[in-house]
Amino acid sequence: MAEPDRPGGWRGISVYKRPGFDLEGLEADYADLTISGRRIYAKYHISKSTLTKIVREQGWPWRAPKPVNRHDIIDKLFRLLDRQTKELEASKVKSGSAEVMALSKLVASLGRLIDIKDAESAKRRANEAPRHEMSEIKRKLIERIEQLKRA
Numbered sequence: 001m002a003e004p005d006r007p008g009g010w011r012g013i014s015v016y017k018r019p020g021f022d023l024e025g026l027e028a029d030y031a032d033l034t035i036s037g038r039r040i041y042a043k044y045h046i047s048k049s050t051l052t053k054i055v056r057e058q059g060w061p062w063r064a065p066k067p068v069n070r071h072d073i074i075d076k077l078f079r080l081l082d083r084q085t086k087e088l089e090a091s092k093v094k095s096g097s098a099e100v101m102a103l104s105k106l107v108a109s110l111g112r113l114i115d116i117k118d119a120e121s122a123k124r125r126a127n128e129a130p131r132h133e134m135s136e137i138k139r140k141l142i143e144r145i146e147q148l149k150r151a
Contacts, residue, residue: 015045026054027058030055037051073113074110074117074134077106078110089148114134
């Protein structure tokens with residue numbers, strides 16, 4: 001890139017306003033929701049704030065955030081709790097430790113989320129038998145935490 005005819009070079013000039021910056025390519029990649037923001041930042045050597053500034057100045061529509069799915073959140077929390085429980089079991093942590101207490105609080109939170117999910121499912125499927133698989137998972141986690149507390 002050639003140096004501009006000004007003292008200080010390109011300092012103070014936004015990267016996307018410099019010659020050779022592929023603004024059209026950036027717009028296409030930004031519109032393609034399969035390409036993550038991180039990949040865009042790396043490909044065009046820009047920061048998140050620079051991309052936000054470009055989107056605002058160019059008048060592009062904002063990307064819609066991914067919808068939050070309660071089932072996915074519960075699954076992720078369960079996997080996290082399961083992994084943490086296994087690590088605590090392997091390390092043979094004392095029953096009154098902060099880790100065990102924090103884990104038991106997270107299990108209680110998972111239980112509340114499962115109860116909310118079950119209640120919503122029951123409302124939607126009033127004529128069907130309610131599923132108890134998440135309640136069974138909750139019961140197993142509580143048993144494992146209680147075993148850790150007793151150890």
